[in-house]
Every structure is written in structure tokens, then in C-alpha cells.
Amino acid sequence: MLLKSFFVPNIAHSSYLLAGSETCAIIDPQRDVAVYLDVARDLGVRITHVLETHLHADFISGHLDLAEATGAVIYAPRAGDCAFAHEGVAGGDVIRLEDMSLEVMETPGHTPEHVSYVTRDLSRGDSAVGVFCGDTLFVGDVGRPDLFPGRARELAGALQVSLARLLALPDFCEVYPAHGAGSLCGRDMAAKLQSTIGYERRHNPALQIADRDEFIRSLTTDMPAAPDHFARCSDINRQGPVRVSELSPPVPLAPTEFREPMRRGGAELDVRDYDAFGALHVPGAISIPMSGNLPVFAGWIIPADAEILLVAADDMAVEDAVIWLRRVGHDRAVGYLDGGMHSWAAAGLSTERVPQISARELRKDVSGDGQRLVLDVRSADEFQHAASRIPGSINIPATQVRTRCGELPKDRKIVVVCGSGPRSSMAASLLQRAGFSRVCNVAGGMEGFKAAGEVME
């Protein structure tokens, strides 16, 4: 028995390769599956099994791509009612892989159909070595049960039962979750990617709550907002995503060509850093810097079926952006601005700006004489627990700026701030699209604001 894990940052997704001597299983694969094919080839094993713990809400899974590339059988929860060819599994089923067994344990809660796979290495003994528990139990956290409208309490209750089922495994049983720190499938995961039943039993806060009502309340209140794409990804994963090999790459578009799809409603997505965006951008473009969790915010902010038009620093950045977008189900990145903003500027076309002010400037003139409004776009939770806030600032999380910008006055200068700059750039771009003309961004954000108080010049 050999175990390898794979991690995708931003969506903070862990997947696994479990190998015997000739064959292997992939558990909860990412959509771009070449990485598994490469490792399996290096190990000299064939991929024969693809296991899904549940219908992922936060990313598009690579189960179909992997099955197509290898001929492997897909195992998925029977209760998931999946539309693609698969082997449906339910509690008590046992999947054999050479001298290993994977026993299906039903663990609903994060989603209704969720299962875990309890793994045994029969060559060594009949104890459970580890459990692939998907989004049920995380390191330092548990899966959120509030993603299905109206079913949060029901699922939270089910989750507690499922966790109790997992805790019936021995202390030494290893825990292989599908996510780590940063994922929005939980609230507060640790950076460590794996753990054990015993350690979590003792130190995982959610597992310290015995009372059912309290457990439910704790998991149905004060949860972070769920991105818009969470609902649709589950469904795509159930129906079976389009194979990546069937998707077309975006085509290069000269500045004048670029305006065509813009006019018919395409979303201009600018993935450059916030400073470059601030200096110069295509009017109407949405800023989601590659360095600022592009997949989550693109999934959240950009409509599901929008044609996406990319502006990036260079061609390599275009390719990266496309991979990230596909991971969250945006398959329609149809074109990109050939030559980037420099060619746009040299084509004599209109541009817009978001002036960048440094956190130090903001601190020097923190009152601003009431002439301006400071908009803090960190999450509600970050804002409430923040060590520092700008006096008089108001909080609208960046992802809510689209819908709540009506709360803001159009005639005042708005200074947007977040943790360090990328999210406020996104918020500023959304404000500009909504007709706010006097918007600027705080480079360095509240991190810089705090530091500016400590550093002398």
C-alpha cells in the first residue's frame, strides 16, 4: 500500500492516489488529470479505480476525464443519482484493490449523498489504516452543512451522526480529507493536510460539542458566505462535466476584435495584479488578480454561462487563468486580448483607472475630513474580528459589492480596502462597472495600514 496526495491551492483541494503494486485508485480527482497520469506512470501502476466521496460543490471533478484516459471504473455514492456511467456505492460496500479494501461508510452532512472510504491494508492486518472522508471531517474543522437552501439544520444533524460514525474508528486511523486551510467547504481548517481520528477527537473544536442542538446551531450560524458557483458545480459533477479534451483554448483577439464579444455581453476579466489594473484597464473590466484566489472569486462573481474575455500579463498567464477557470466550471473563456493592455493602449482605445493609494497615505490622513468614504471589503467575519479598522469605514464584503452597491453614495470618493489589495481591486472594479466614478484602491490594504503604524521612515 502506497499513498500519495495532491494539493490544489486556492480551492485548497486534496486528492489522493492509493496504489498497490500494479494498480491504483484516485480519490476525488481534480479536473486537470495529467498529474495523476504522470505519477502513475512513474510508479509503474495503472489507474483502475476513480472514487468520489461526494458531488463536490466547489470544483469540477476530473472523474470523467480520468476514466476516459485510463478506462478506470468510477465509484460514486448511489444516493448521488449520477448521470454518467459509474458503479454506485452505499454503506457497507467493499471495494477491493489488490490486497487493500475500501469499505464504504455513509457520512451525509456536508452533502446528502456523501460517503467515506475506510481503508485497510490486509497484508498487514485488519485495522483501518485511514479514511478518505471527503468534506465530512477536516483537520481542525468539519464540513459545512449549510450549502443546501432549507436543509441546513437537517444536514447538520446528519453530519453529527456521520462524525460519530467516523469517531468509532480507532484513534490511530489516519484522516485523509478533501480540503485544507482556505477552503470554503469549511470555516477554519488547519494548514496541516492530514491527521488522525484520535488527534481530531481531542482537539477538533466541532468534535467537542456533544449536544445536538448546540452542534446544529454552531454549524448553521455565522458560516462564511457560500460562493455562487457552489450550487452549480454539484450539478455539473452529477451530470458529468465536459471533458477538458473537448474544450477549445481562448483565441487571441486584437484590440478592435476584443470589443466585439464585449458588446454582445462577454465578461472582461482582468487577471493582472492590482497595480497594473489600477494604472490602466479596459473600461468595464472586472479585476480578479491571479494572485488573489482567481478560481473562487471568478466562480462567485462571474455569471455561470458568461463568455469570458481575458486580459492577462502575458500568454502564460492566459493559460494559467484558463486552467483555474475550468476548475470552477467556467468553460467559456473564448478569447484574450492579444498583446495585453499595451496593445490596447497603442490602439488608441479608451481606458479606465483605479488610483492606488498606499496604506501609509491612508494612515497619514486617516480622517480624510469626511470627504471620502472608506469601504472595507473584507468578509464580515474578518471585519468583525479585525485587529484594526479604519475609523468610520463601512463593511461590504467584496463578493457582495455587486448586489449591495446601492447602499453607497455615488457622489463621494470611495477608498476601498481589504487585507492587502487584490480583493479591494475587485470591489473597485465592480463599483466602476456600477457607475461609481471616484474609486480608489488601498495598495497593501489593512496589512500595510497596520505595518505603517510600526515602521518609521
Added chain:
Amino acid sequence: MLLKSFFVPNIAHSSYLLAGSETCAIIDPQRDVAVYLDVARDLGVRITHVLETHLHADFISGHLDLAEATGAVIYAPRAGDCAFAHEGVAGGDVIRLEDMSLEVMETPGHTPEHVSYVTRDLSRGDSAVGVFCGDTLFVGDVGRPDLFPGRARELAGALQVSLARLLALPDFCEVYPAHGAGSLCGRDMAAKLQSTIGYERRHNPALQIADRDEFIRSLTTDMPAAPDHFARCSDINRQGPVRVSELSPPVPLAPTEFREPMRRGGAELDVRDYDAFGALHVPGAISIPMSGNLPVFAGWIIPADAEILLVAADDMAVEDAVIWLRRVGHDRAVGYLDGGMHSWAAAGLSTERVPQISARELRKDVSGDGQRLVLDVRSADEFQHAASRIPGSINIPATQVRTRCGELPKDRKIVVVCGSGPRSSMAASLLQRAGFSRVCNVAGGMEGFKAAGEVME
């Protein structure tokens, strides 16, 4: 006989590998010599000869690095009085390389010691196959003779004699010059990298001037300005440059560490694109975008012995910048800003801006009500012959802004424009350093200005 050429953009430098079946010569090598070692290995030949046509003014040659790596003998003009171990050559000397001969022809003019190497493939016949003519004869141009103060006329005269000597070669003899379009070692080279004696005889403008005085006048008037590093590079090449293997890479510096060498006089060099620089930069930084001929402008603008502190888009850009700087003799890039401007901003330190306005905006409000001054920093030659100029704009070439900024009013807003944006960003940064506080840059430059008149929105 096998010939391969190598081209370095920006400095527009051509070098050559001339191979027999077992050995080869490199003519006028670039400083980063791995490229020759790789090709020689692929061809299965040893590098046994390194030939210099002259002491290059515009770049640091790799002759010593190559000799050290391979044991090859360096051949250089005897008149160059070189300080390193070499074989001095003079007119009439013949270097043998297997069944090839390279006959030395003295061709002073661009520099006093300049020689050319007339090459024959004795296995085919005794005609001259080609001539490595360095900076004497270019495709569509000739070497400039005005780089030595007070000697321009003398050298121009010598050049005419040298060219006549080259023209005595047969029409079919190929011409292998050391530079192509864009090099400042000439005035107006063609993009094509090689040519023939016969074609140049007929179509090279300089070769159509028979009269000695007219020839001299044409080559000593209206020449483009010579960068500051031209004088010192020749001397470094004569003394023998430091081997690249002995140079240290710049160290990563946290924002607060970065300020130390700044305080003791280091030059902050920001090689990011003009838009990112405009949005946010370290106060006092000089903007020379990587995409805007970094080596030539860095050689020109930055003092010879300055410690250089780099700000770049990422670590790879730092590495590239260092290679470019070394090619023009800047060996003291001692550090770079770790994490780039984002870490600077997040450290709460002061920043500066150069607002970017689009060419379209400039066109829309081209008069500006006299409130602002448009500074066109294209070269004098470009400005004079330009198809379009902003009415009322004044011309100071970007490389003269350091010394001539006193001509400008400090109390007016200055809008800087060049061809497309990078040079005006450099000029704007120099103005800021000189205390001009109301400077902005035209993104897209005059190219955008012209296009803005043609494109409808």
C-alpha cells in the same frame, strides 16, 4: 565549413560560430556564453578560437569567459593594446581553422583598432566566402565613427578607406556584421541580418557617397546620441571583463532591508511594465521597463559604478534583468525587492505614482487649455520626422531628461509622451526624482495617439 549566427535583441548584436568538422571559432561573442557551449556540443565540435573584430563599445564581450571555459585562444587586433592574454592580429595575418582561412583586413573607422576577417573555404576554392566585418559595414548602413571625442572626422575618413577595402572583395562575398536593426553602433540598419558585398555596393546609402568630404560630413552630423556606457564598455573589453562565474547574484531584500542600500546611494531600478510602475513604485525609483530596451537605457542612465537595487514583476524577471545589465557592464545589481511592490505596499511604506492617461484622452483634450505641458521624449530625430506631434509639445529626448530637466517649469502639470509608453515612463521617473511632482505618462504614446484618430468608439 558551417556557419551559425546568434542574435541578442535590444543591443541587436550578432555573433557567429564558424565550424569545421572538429573545431570551431566564435566571432564577437556575447557575454553569457553558455549558448555557444551548447551549440558546439550539439555539433560535436570544440571551440578553439575566439575572434574579436574590435573593442566593442555597446556591450561587454564574452571572450574571456569563453576562453576560460574552453581553453580557446583569443584573437584580437594588435592595435587594441589589450591587457588580457591573446594573440594580436594585424592586416594580412591569416588564421587557419581546419580547411578554412581567416585573413585579417584592417578596417579602422568605427574604432581605431577595428579589423575584419575575410573567410575562405579552401576545400571549395580560394574565393572569399564571407567577411566578418564587425561594425564596419552593416546591412543598409555603416558603423558610426563618432564615438571618440575629437576624432570623428579622422575616423570617418578612415572608415571610407576601410569600406573601399571591403568593396574590393567580390560581389558574391557574404557580409557578416556584428549588429542589426536597432543597434546604436549605426544609424539605420535593416532588419535583415546578413547581406553580400554586391548588394550593399548597390543599395547601401553610405556606399553611394564617393566624395570624401561629403562622406565625412554625412557621418559626423545628425548622428544619434551615443549612450554613456559606450565609452566605458570599450575599456572594460580592453582590460578584460570580470568573468561572469565570479559575479554574485543579487540577494532578496525585505522591504525594510531594501531601504538600507537605497540610503547609501544605490540606484533603485524598476523593470516592471510602465502601467505597474505608474500605479505604485518605490519613491525615487527609475523606471526602465524590461520591454523597453532595458540594457541600452540602463547603460545610458545609470552611473557606471552604482549599486543597483531591482524591483521586478517576479523572480524570473530579476534573473533576466541581471543578464541584461551584465551585458552592458552593470555588474553590481546587489539586491532585489523580495515579494516585489506588493510586499512593499503591505509593509506600510511610502509609495509614489505616475498617473497613466490614455492616448485617446490626450487626443480628446489635446489643447489642455494651456494648463499642462506636453513633453515628447522621443529622440530628436524621431520627433523631427514624426508623422504626428502634439501641438505645443516640446522635445527633450528621454536620455537627456536627467541633464535638461531644468528647462521645464516645476509648477505645471507635465504630460510625458514617447512612441508607445516605456521611454516616457523612464522620463517621468527621472522628472519625479528631480522634484517634479505633477507628472503623468501617456499609455500607448504617439502610436496610440495616431490610432485614436482612426478608431471609432
Added chain:
Amino acid sequence: MLLKSFFVPNIAHSSYLLAGSETCAIIDPQRDVAVYLDVARDLGVRITHVLETHLHADFISGHLDLAEATGAVIYAPRAGDCAFAHEGVAGGDVIRLEDMSLEVMETPGHTPEHVSYVTRDLSRGDSAVGVFCGDTLFVGDVGRPDLFPGRARELAGALQVSLARLLALPDFCEVYPAHGAGSLCGRDMAAKLQSTIGYERRHNPALQIADRDEFIRSLTTDMPAAPDHFARCSDINRQGPVRVSELSPPVPLAPTEFREPMRRGGAELDVRDYDAFGALHVPGAISIPMSGNLPVFAGWIIPADAEILLVAADDMAVEDAVIWLRRVGHDRAVGYLDGGMHSWAAAGLSTERVPQISARELRKDVSGDGQRLVLDVRSADEFQHAASRIPGSINIPATQVRTRCGELPKDRKIVVVCGSGPRSSMAASLLQRAGFSRVCNVAGGMEGFKAAGEVME
């Protein structure tokens, strides 16, 4: 005007990119066209023209792949009667590309429909800068006219006229041929890849022959043998090759799976070095080492429509082999031995050997007491003019061993020798297939034999 050349070794093929400031033409492209797309992107130009000088006999052209990838128009000789969408050209036609012109000159001889493109840079003058002359005029050689059965004399005569037409160009006009040293489209090209009309006029042996009959005789006698694929490549190029994007890569086959397509007649092609092949190979495999001009010999020896089963040193070598095979029209490399010969051996299957003897051993016992036969498989020309031969050796060129092995005694040990080892390995493998059981190969070949006489031990 900017010119870049591309060179494919083994088939010794030169192609060219001729660029203006925004667009470019590709002349005689290789089949794997990514290299042009990359360079064009780096130069910032679009590929708008694809020019064919003739229907190449020795390789499959990338004209259709390139047109498909870029939308470029294909220009080809009208007389070629091509089946794909193209612009047919004939003598006197002029193709414009920005400020350049390419005038069509009819130059039949190597093939009946052959044209050359005389290129002018109108921005500099109306002289011919260079000529893309395909397989008409080479550096040190001319195109062979003997590839069309029964038409050799006719075409040789036409060639002389065509060469005279080329020689009417000025001496300084550069010569850009489609092949260099090693190509079988000529007899004896130089290593230098380009030349000039004037130099060739003086030193090209074929151009020294004024008499028509003598010229025809010289080009129709003692020509090197033409590989079998020469006939079919022309036709594929005329009909339009399958696009590379439509071809499938070979699939990995376990040893037992590998035997299936073998049984139905697939050709096992072992591209490992001769020593590894000699130690151990699949019974019946043909040895064509990657290092020994795989494309030419594979085109020559392996039937046109054969399924090819590859044995290679590793997966990367498989990929390389597939590219080489496609370049000569072998599109049916359907599978490869997964894990290579080691997995074959470990699967307990039968193997064959070709013992390797060193050239030194052969020299020590050069008479061999008449017990063995030394078969020299160098070309007839090499053998006749060789500085050294093994006494008593007989000559059958490696490519004729298939058809002439009946001339050899089956009961004697046969020692096969070539220049250095790869071709004799191929010959030895062909003898084994024909039932010769006592075959061995001389490692180091005649090069080693000669050296063994000079080196002491």
C-alpha cells in the same frame, strides 16, 4: 525584411521564414509546424503565406498543417496539379508581402513542376536579394534529376536550363536552398547552408559543366540510390498529407500484447543503439538506431503502409521516433513496447542477439582463416572510394540487403561492417529476418578499424 532559417538534421532540410513588420511567409515548411508558430509569435508577425517550391520527395511537408493553424494561403506550382486548396503559381507571377516581392521562376529539373522564388526588398531597391531555389541549386551541388523513372535525361536537361536561369541572377543574390549536407536530394552538398549565385557560379562543380550531354551524363550516372519513400512522399504532398493533429500517438503495449500486431504483420522497429539491440532484441525486429538516420532508413526499408511497432530506450525516445517517422510519411506507428526490452525479457519471451565485435578484434584477426565472410554495407560509392576495406570483404549496401541477401551463403558466419556501426546493425537485423543465423556486427565500423591501426594499447 527579415529572414530566419530552420534546419532538420538527417533529412538535412532547410526551411525559411521571411517576415515584414506584421506578416510573414514560410517557405517549404517541415511537417511539425509548432516551430514556426513559436518564432512568428516571438517576432510578433502573422503567418499569412506558405510557399512550396515543389512537391518534396524526401519528406512530408507541413503546408496543410500550417495553413490550418494560421489561415495562411498556400502557394504551390500550378504544374504540380495539387489536390488541396492552394494558389497555383507559374513563371513570372509575383507574390507581394508588404514591401517585398517574390517572383516565380520556373526551375524544373529535380522535379517537373519545380519553381524558385526570386525575392526583392523593394524598400531598399529592385535588385534580387536572394532566391528560394528549393532543390534546384544547392551549396556545392545541384538537385538530382533522376527520381522519375524514365525521365532522368529529360529532367537533367531541363535542370541545366533552370540553373542557367538562376545564374542569370546577379552574383550577389543569395541562395536559399531546401537542403544541406547529407540530403539524398543531391549527391554531395556542403555543410554551409546558404551561399550566393556568384560563389556557386565559380565553385559549384555542376555549374562548371557547359556541355549539355556531359551535364546530363554526370547527373544520370553514379547517383546515390534513391530511397523507396521518395516516390510516395511526392504524391502524399500533392494529395495533401493527413494533418498531424488528426494522428494518434502509439499506445503502450505489454510484452504479450505487443505480439498481437506482430502476428498480423506489423513491422517491429527497434530504434535503440546498436549495442543494446545486439545484446537483446525481439525476434524479427528491424534495427534502425535513432542515431543512425532513422527517418531516411525507415522511409527506405519499411513498407509504406506497414503498422509499425516500436521498441525504444524510453518513452521520450518513442515520442522522438514518432516525429521522425511522420516526417517521412510513416503515420502508422500504432504501438510501442511498454517498459522496453527489459520488460520483454522479464516476461520470459524469446529474444535474439547480434554479437558485437570491436573493430580492433576484426583487425587483429583480419584474415579470419576464411571461416567467415565480411559484408561491408556502406554505399557503393563509399566502398569504392574508401581509404580502407577489409581484404576479401564484399559490398552490398545496407539498403539493398533485403533484396540481395540471396547472394550470401547461409552456412557461413557473416561479419557486417559499415562506417561506424548503425547501418551494419540494420543490415544484420535484415539478415536475421531472412534466416541468417550467424551474423555479427562490427562496433565502431571502418572508422574503428582505421583507428585501431593507429592506436597502441
Added chain:
Amino acid sequence: MLLKSFFVPNIAHSSYLLAGSETCAIIDPQRDVAVYLDVARDLGVRITHVLETHLHADFISGHLDLAEATGAVIYAPRAGDCAFAHEGVAGGDVIRLEDMSLEVMETPGHTPEHVSYVTRDLSRGDSAVGVFCGDTLFVGDVGRPDLFPGRARELAGALQVSLARLLALPDFCEVYPAHGAGSLCGRDMAAKLQSTIGYERRHNPALQIADRDEFIRSLTTDMPAAPDHFARCSDINRQGPVRVSELSPPVPLAPTEFREPMRRGGAELDVRDYDAFGALHVPGAISIPMSGNLPVFAGWIIPADAEILLVAADDMAVEDAVIWLRRVGHDRAVGYLDGGMHSWAAAGLSTERVPQISARELRKDVSGDGQRLVLDVRSADEFQHAASRIPGSINIPATQVRTRCGELPKDRKIVVVCGSGPRSSMAASLLQRAGFSRVCNVAGGMEGFKAAGEVME
């Protein structure tokens, strides 16, 4: 707390990076440390601690290289009496790294000075998360205590105490050992790289032995042989290895140059596959195929201070071989055969052969009429427990062939066999060096022999 592991195959070595948010520790680093620098940079953390659990016997550690590159402090067992700058640690010491603690636990047994580091994540609780236990406890095995002559029983006893100390940790505590399957620091490790105290408590065979004498006996009898380099690596690690940056790469040597260092006693090491070696090799060369655990066998077979002369398939293989050799302390790979065996053969020099016979041939004629001797060079343990053996074969492990070849008759043909071919190639080469002239190798080995009985042809 974030944990990443690194694995080096062949020596089957695991090392670890343990990171907080800004700094990290590396535990038991491999000698080529770039991999840690890269990951730390990607994670945005500085390497501040280097921890050694003990003085490794089987590989050269990168502690000094890493400290030099990063300024990190090295922590090593005080009892190790190390000669380099370090912080000596002993039982009970606690090392802090941000909000983590690493408590030193003395765990002698594998080596006398061995310690383990019990790790706590104080941000989550005071339970032990995991333990870096070096070569004390493995997955499915324990460290061997028999590496110090005369001290095996003493150390075995100490090991049992140390294991008991580890077992006092909670079941859920994770186990991070320094080795995995294939390492000779134990006897029979599992492929899985990490485990937990509880799982090992239940299923690790060594931990099931309560009786002290039985435990000692089990770990001091029937242990696999220890390679020769184990003794010296410990000492090098104690003194401090030469920094890799100070070592020179091997120089390319022409065939005739290659013979010079051979004559003064250099060891020719041929790392090509067994088939290529068998076909043709430099007389006297030792065969250790890269694919056949080069580091362990090179450490074992080649004298510590020998100059090593490499023969490899290509230049990349030379580079790989050098890395592997340095990992086991062979720092004197001074040269390699430029152009490989083909250039040797073409230089007319003498060669040797080891004929390869397939396992199928061996099975067909398994009795061999007593004319030949089958030498099985698998380890004694493999031989004894083998599913199949050749009737009449005798067993001398490959690593003992040097010293025990006197047991073999020089006048008989010797057929050498191992598992699949590489070790028998090594043994065959050692026999040739010892004067045995009639040696051949079984390609496919006993794996092929077994398969040959099952596959029909």
C-alpha cells in the same frame, strides 16, 4: 503547522519540511538541497532549523549545505560528537518553531546517539501530533541495530527500550520515519511512507516481541548484509561533508584520455543498462545500471576513495549518476567517456562483452548438461525464500562476488542470474575483472524464468 515530505528512491530516504507561517525546519535533509530551497520559496517561508535525528549511515546528509545556503542552525544529537557548528540536543530539550515545539526523545538503538523529535502544535493543543523518529521505528519494521561491529546486542537492547519510549506516545501520534520500502537501514519496510503509533503498535512485527532476548535475537540474526559505505557515511556526516558547491563535475574525456586515469587505478563505472553493457564495454569496467540501485551498489562495491570514471548512455545520465554517487559519499567522479561507448568503439580500442541469454533460453535448456554453472546472485534471503531456483545453481550474493569468486571454477562457463538482470550484470562484470572469461548474463532473470514457464509462444 504544515508538513511536507520528500522521498529519494533507491536509498528510500524520507525527509521533511515542517513549517509555520514564516519559518520552517528541515528534518534529515538529503545532500542535494535545492529541492528544499524551492519548496520553501514557494511556501513563502525561511529555512531556519535543520534537524538531524542521527548520523546517517546510508547517505550523506545535506545539513551543512542547507545551513550554508540559508543561515539555518543545525540541531544534532549531543552524543554524536559532531565536528561541525551545531546545537547539540539531548533528551528533554525542546526546540521552538513559532507555535510548534519539538521535544527531543533519546532513542538509541539503530545508532548510539539517535534521537527523535516529538512534535506538538501548540496552537491546537498539547498532544503530540507526530514524531520524527529517524531510523528507530519504520512503517512495518524497526531500525537495524547491527551496524556497529561488536555492539549489535547492546544496541538491540537499547532499541527495545527506545521503541517502548515511542510506544508511550498516544496511538494517534503520527510516525514520520527517515526510510521506506527498500532501505537497508531495516529489513522489511512497507511501501507506505508514514503511519501512526497505534497502527504500528498493533501490526508492526517487531513490536509484538515482548521478550528482551527474543527481540535481540530477532534483530541480530538473519539481517541483510550492510553495504560497505554504511560505516564511512556516518563518519563523514559527523565530520561534516564537503559542500556540493565545492565539488567539481566530471570532465569529458576522449577515449584515449579516458585510459589515463584507468591506468593509475581509477574505477571504470558503467551505468548503462545491462544489455548495452553486455554488448560492448570498456575492459575492466564495473556494471552498475542506473536502473539497478546505483547508489547502494556503488557505495558497496567501489572503494571509498577511488577516482571514478563514468561510462553512461548520454550526458544527462552522467549528471544523474554524479548526483547519486554524491548521495553515498563518492565525491570523486573525475571524468566520463565523451561520446560514450560508440566513440570508444570508433577509436579502435579493445572492448569486452557479456553475452545476454534470455530467461526463456535458460528454461529450455535448464540442465545444461552440466557444462555450465548457474550462479544465482540474489541475496541469501531472497535465494532461500525464492519461489523458483535453477536446479544446481549456487548462491553468492552479487555484493560478495568480489571476495568470494575464488569459490568458483575458472574453466567453466558461468551463467549469472538475479531477479531481473541488473545485479547479475554487476556480478558478471566483477567476475570478468577477476579473470573469468566465460561469463554470461540472464536477461530478465528469475522473473523472466518464472514467466517463461507460463507464457506460450
